[in-house]
Amino acid sequence: MSFPNADASTEITSEDAEMLELDLLYKSSLRWFPSDGGAKERSGLPWGFCVTPLASAPRDTKDLLAADSVARCDNCFAYLNPYAALNTKKGRETWRCALCGELTTYDAQKQNGNRFALDHTIFETRVSAADTDNSPPIFLSIVDVSDTPGRQLSLSAIRDAINAQIEALPEGCLFGLITYADTVGIYDLKTSPPHILRIPVFNGDTGAMLRLEDVLPFSQLFVNVGEYKENIITAVDSLSASTSSMRALGTCLDLVLDFFQSHSMTKNNRTSLYVCGRPNYGRGLITADTEGDDISPSTEFYRHQAERAVDADMCIDVYLLKDSKEISSYGLSSYKFLSLRTGGNVRLYDTLEDVQVARDVYHQYNGTISFQGLLRARTSLGFGIQQTFGHFSADIEFRDLCRIPSCDPYSTLYFYLQFVSVEGMARNQEAYVQLAFAYTLLNREPDRPLVERRLRVFTSRHSVSRSMQKVHREADASTVLSLLTQKIIRSSLDTTFAEADLLLRDWVTILLTQQAEYVTKNMGNVNLPETTSDSLLSQLIRYVFGLSKNAIMRPDVDGDRWSFLHSLYSGLSPDLLIRCIYPQLQKVGFSDRAGRPLLFSSTQGSDDLILDSFSHIMIVHPDQQPPEQGGFTRREVARLKSQRPMTAKVSYFPSSSLDRTLFHMMLEEEGAGGEGYKTFTEQLHQEVLKMVTAKRDDDE
Numbered sequence: 001m002s003f004p005n006a007d008a009s010t011e012i013t014s015e016d017a018e019m020l021e022l023d024l025l026y027k028s029s030l031r032w033f034p035s036d037g038g039a040k041e042r043s044g045l046p047w048g049f050c051v052t053p054l055a056s057a058p059r060d061t062k063d064l065l066a067a068d069s070v071a072r073c074d075n076c077f078a079y080l081n082p083y084a085a086l087n088t089k090k091g092r093e094t095w096r097c098a099l100c101g102e103l104t105t106y107d108a109q110k111q112n113g114n115r116f117a118l119d120h121t122i123f124e125t126r127v128s129a130a131d132t133d134n135s136p137p138i139f140l141s142i143v144d145v146s147d148t149p150g151r152q153l154s155l156s157a158i159r160d161a162i163n164a165q166i167e168a169l170p171e172g173c174l175f176g177l178i179t180y181a182d183t184v185g186i187y188d189l190k191t192s193p194p195h196i197l198r199i200p201v202f203n204g205d206t207g208a209m210l211r212l213e214d215v216l217p218f219s220q221l222f223v224n225v226g227e228y229k230e231n232i233i234t235a236v237d238s239l240s241a242s243t244s245s246m247r248a249l250g251t252c253l254d255l256v257l258d259f260f261q262s263h264s265m266t267k268n269n270r271t272s273l274y275v276c277g278r279p280n281y282g283r284g285l286i287t288a289d290t291e292g293d294d295i296s297p298s299t300e301f302y303r304h305q306a307e308r309a310v311d312a313d314m315c316i317d318v319y320l321l322k323d324s325k326e327i328s329s330y331g332l333s334s335y336k337f338l339s340l341r342t343g344g345n346v347r348l349y350d351t352l353e354d355v356q357v358a359r360d361v362y363h364q365y366n367g368t369i370s371f372q373g374l375l376r377a378r379t380s381l382g383f384g385i386q387q388t389f390g391h392f393s394a395d396i397e398f399r400d401l402c403r404i405p406s407c408d409p410y411s412t413l414y415f416y417l418q419f420v421s422v423e424g425m426a427r428n429q430e431a432y433v434q435l436a437f438a439y440t441l442l443n444r445e446p447d448r449p450l451v452e453r454r455l456r457v458f459t460s461r462h463s464v465s466r467s468m469q470k471v472h473r474e475a476d477a478s479t480v481l482s483l484l485t486q487k488i489i490r491s492s493l494d495t496t497f498a499e500a501d502l503l504l505r506d507w508v509t510i511l512l513t514q515q516a517e518y519v520t521k522n523m524g525n526v527n528l529p530e531t532t533s534d535s536l537l538s539q540l541i542r543y544v545f546g547l548s549k550n551a552i553m554r555p556d557v558d559g560d561r562w563s564f565l566h567s568l569y570s571g572l573s574p575d576l577l578i579r580c581i582y583p584q585l586q587k588v589g590f591s592d593r594a595g596r597p598l599l600f601s602s603t604q605g606s607d608d609l610i611l612d613s614f615s616h617i618m619i620v621h622p623d624q625q626p627p628e629q630g631g632f633t634r635r636e637v638a639r640l641k642s643q644r645p646m647t648a649k650v651s652y653f654p655s656s657s658l659d660r661t662l663f664h665m666m667l668e669e670e671g672a673g674g675e676g677y678k679t680f681t682e683q684l685h686q687e688v689l690k691m692v693t694a695k696r697d698d699d700e
């Protein structure tokens with residue numbers, strides 16, 4: 001399974017490239033779809049897929065066809081794709097839709113677009129300018145300037161972050177700056193030095209005394225980042241702490257939401273919300289005594305605000321800066337919905353002096369950004385979407401339509417599938433899933449409009465089988481576990497940690513019992529797979545073990561951190577999520593899906609090893625001296641770092657010394673934070689044995 005990926009020089013055909021691209025955009029837990037409910041049950045695996053709609057770079061504008069040049073099915077509105085069957089009968093040309101099976105007349109006038117769609121599983125098109133909202137993108141920063149612990153450090157980190165964002169944004173974008181403490185401060189960025197206008201806030205539900213447009217018109221609130229760069233930087237550098245420790249976050253957001261809902265020029269936007277303490281004033285306050293259990297929201301106020309934000313196509317990123325010594329809750333479990341519903345991200349920083357905030361912000365705004373995203377998932381007959389997870393809002397009318405006000409190349413959505421009838425797909429040999437993502441791209445190409453409406457369509461074909469062996473054979477362990485993680489998080493929120501843990505252990509026990517029952521067809525054989533194997537089951541047992549020890553499963557993790565992890569895990573692609581769950585230990589330059597077992601003995605040897613836990617990349621090197629600058633290992637670390645939405649910490653450890661940090665990453669060792677892998681599998685073996693015996697007794 002291991003192969004060096006350093007000098008891959010084999011030629012890649014355009015078809016291969018398309019397959020690789022599809023694999024970035026779309027991953028299903030089961031490559032072979034089960035034929036019906038029975039086959040699905042027997043497989044014991046979650047059935048679904050995830051979509052990372054911007055994982056591959058948007059095409060150059062010059063290569064794009066017009067969206068209306070590609071035919072759509074008259075019946076289900078799916079786009080023409082390579083799996084459609086063309087027919088000519090009595091001089092009439094038609095195509096049979098792979099998704100719904102109906103015939104549509106082949107429109108010869110759309111010959112160019114249609115030929116292209118018939119040849120490509122992925123295509124991107126341009127929506128005509130007439131149908132596009134061309135207003136320049138708006139980037140608003142809302143900063144908590146209240147008096148909080150570590151205030152000077154967090155303000156300095158925020159200043160750096162906003163300046164980094166301004167550096168990354170193309171000219172022509174609009175920028176605005178608002179602060180809050182016990183009043184809301186609006187920056188007039190057209191004056192030099194920038195003038196701050198304050199809106200007083202009443203405590204309680206009354207709100208604010210004025211509206212935003214009462215103090216500043218749109219044109220002064222939002223200014224061109226190219227034209228007014230100096231003013232913006234002066235304003236950002238002048239951000240200073242208020243003498244008040246009151247934080248009127250809810251009222252401040254109300255003002256902004258009212259403004260965005262009443263202006264039509266604000267549809268393309270992304271707001272950065274910097275929070276440094278618990279909202280404790282004005283509307284939506286989170287009082288210390290109403291916190292209840294830390295992971296559930298103590299108020300529905302922000303969830304409602306998030307719904308309003310989606311109505312206004314508004315996306316909000318929450319940056320929570322919390323001093324690591326601060327133990328009281330900042331109430332993130334209540335306002336995480338501002339990001340979870342709107343396509344935004346939640347970030348938690350507990351090292352205030354770190355430059356990580358600025359790095360993350362720069363990385364985000366220097367990359368691909370979309371606005372007004374609409375993702376539609378269509379499936380062929382017999383099955384459909386059961387449940388969705390991720391940072392978006394499901395459309396009220398259409399369940400399979402997701403509204404994503406803004407997203408980036410890492411934003412991932414998860415879909416669970418279900419059969420719509422008892423028969424399922426028993427008569428089908430193939431099943432299809434088609435995703436259509438309409439979005440407005442922030443365009444960085446020179447001499448092009450700043451925003452461009454696009455449509456990206458990709459279609460995946462799956463074989464259908466009743467056989468559990470076939471369904472298992474090409475299942476993807478990372479996607480299986482990522483889907484399962486979504487359900488486990490939901491269970492923690494809806495029930496208790498203990499029940500979520502039970503659900504996880506039951507799941508793996510049933511999976512192994514069914515393996516004994518249907519695959520080896522030998523109820524006496526309940527041996528767990530070899531620990532050294534990289535089989536699906538072996539990988540899944542490891543991942544379940546990792547998940548059971550993960551902070552997301554631990555009631556002792558504080559509510560802010562838990563809410564941050566919830567947000568992170570529900571929007572991360574499987575290849576990155578899996579590193580959070582079961583860090584990947586690999587020889588540098590080798591790609592090995594399963595990775596090495598996390599045992600201290602795995603770190604010994606004569607090669608440089610990389611241990612990647614998503615937020616922390618550790619290099620274990622055999623010599624006392626860390627790998628040389630510019631060498632292969634360092635380049636590999638840089639490559640890995642560039643492939644994630646958050647800056648990873650990098651550390652170097654000589655393999656000869658037993659470092660505490662490194663030891664705690666060795667999840668399988670007994671005593672490295674709870675039970676070891678051996679104890680876990682022994683217990684699991686006993687559970688499976690018990691279940692198999694019970695089943696055998698039932699059958700006799």
Ligand SMILES: [Zn+2]
Pocket residue numbers: 073074075076077078097098099100101102
């Ligand atoms: Zn159709």
